[in-house]
Amino acid sequence: MILILVLSLTYLTYLGGLGELPPNDVRLIAKNYLNLTYNPYVKSLWASSPEAVTAIVWDYRGLDTLFETVVFYGAVLAAITLFRKVAKEKDMLQSKGMSVVVKRATAIVTVAMLTVAFSTALHGHLTPGGGFQAGAIGAVAPLVMIVVFGKRYLEDRGLSYGRLLSLRNLALTGIGVTSIALFTYALIQGGFSFIFQNQGKSLSPYSFPSYTLDVPSGGILLFFNVFEFLAVLAGFTLVFLILLGSDELLSKEFEGGENGY
Amino acid sequence: MDIELVRFMFLLTVVSFYVNLALSIYGVIAKPNLVKKIIALTILQDSASIFAVLVGYKLWRPGLTLQPPVLTDLTPTSETLKEFVLRSVDPLPQALVLTAIVIGLAVTVFLTTITLHIQKHFGTVNVDVIGRLKREEVYEEVI
Numbered sequence: 001m002i003l004i005l006v007l008s009l010t011y012l013t014y015l016g017g018l019g020e021l022p023p024n025d026v027r028l029i030a031k032n033y034l035n036l037t038y039n040p041y042v043k044s045l046w047a048s049s050p051e052a053v054t055a056i057v058w059d060y061r062g063l064d065t066l067f068e069t070v071v072f073y074g075a076v077l078a079a080i081t082l083f084r085k086v087a088k089e090k091d092m093l094q095s096k097g098m099s100v101v102v103k104r105a106t107a108i109v110t111v112a113m114l115t116v117a118f119s120t121a122l123h124g125h126l127t128p129g130g131g132f133q134a135g136a137i138g139a140v141a142p143l144v145m146i147v148v149f150g151k152r153y154l155e156d157r158g159l160s161y162g163r164l165l166s167l168r169n170l171a172l173t174g175i176g177v178t179s180i181a182l183f184t185y186a187l188i189q190g191g192f193s194f195i196f197q198n199q200g201k202s203l204s205p206y207s208f209p210s211y212t213l214d215v216p217s218g219g220i221l222l223f224f225n226v227f228e229f230l231a232v233l234a235g236f237t238l239v240f241l242i243l244l245g246s247d248e249l250l251s252k253e254f255e256g257g258e259n260g261y
Numbered sequence: 262m263d264i265e266l267v268r269f270m271f272l273l274t275v276v277s278f279y280v281n282l283a284l285s286i287y288g289v290i291a292k293p294n295l296v297k298k299i300i301a302l303t304i305l306q307d308s309a310s311i312f313a314v315l316v317g318y319k320l321w322r323p324g325l326t327l328q329p330p331v332l333t334d335l336t337p338t339s340e341t342l343k344e345f346v347l348r349s350v351d352p353l354p355q356a357l358v359l360t361a362i363v364i365g366l367a368v369t370v371f372l373t374t375i376t377l378h379i380q381k382h383f384g385t386v387n388v389d390v391i392g393r394l395k396r397e398e399v400y401e402e403v404i
Contacts, residue, residue, distance in 0.1 A: 075367035
């Protein structure tokens, strides 16, 4: 029965996928974005980014992505709130970590991971990638380090709750400041510009730099990608710090509240 | 690329999409373990994302070689741009899927923490056992 259902749905979608499932006018929207994203002949509408996806994510639909970042921020805050008693404390277990061989190998590989992540963030407007992907790659480094070196080892060396939260707040403030930076600049110059404006429009000539050393820099996209990378990296590390805490630490959250939910 | 091969890959993707959908909905409903429920939910999210990206790969003209929506020529002429617009896949579903993945990850992070909380409180992640424990603790029923 389920098999027949799956097969019939497949048949319908397969024919539709090659035929008329999305109507043909949908292609007009795609053509618009593809044509304008890096079109030096229409400089009033371009995003100065050869990568169309990043141009849509942070320029043409930038506000969507801003609120998406806010949702992620809220989810991490909610996760920390559930363990608010223990989130600020150091772990009481003194783990020795794994063997010396694993520790040395991890130390080398971690540098490579962070390098790849940072280059993904910096090249987000040139090649596939961007701030969020870079943050997800970079968050693997602290995760592996917590497992290999032990949580307390890293906490004694400065990977603390407060610092990660500050980094995260700083990065989100950076996103906010970047979005109104051009607006403020235009006001000081006595002109007028839109919030979230990247390149100059026909109504407002102000523009973020389009090129850095004759490579397209995507203007606002570069800043957004770097700040988003830092925000996602810090957010994930915060959650890993809680999820990988020892049993003794996490049980302290429930002291005195054994009865009922 | 060979048109038959493209058709076959489309068929394979669509079949796996529906199989994944069926399996993950079964997992969310039928598995009593909360961690397995979260895993099934993640598979459901990713299946939906793959379907959205697949819509962007719709063959607009048979025999046309498709390419990712990334312009490799940094000083494009109008011919290069026309070629790019003709051949490139739809970037809009990919951008929306990126948003969906981030939101899905936020939900997963939150659900994982809640599950850890429940595990520390009740000592189990099985919803059947948790339901029984709650009735015993809160309503003091004896079952």
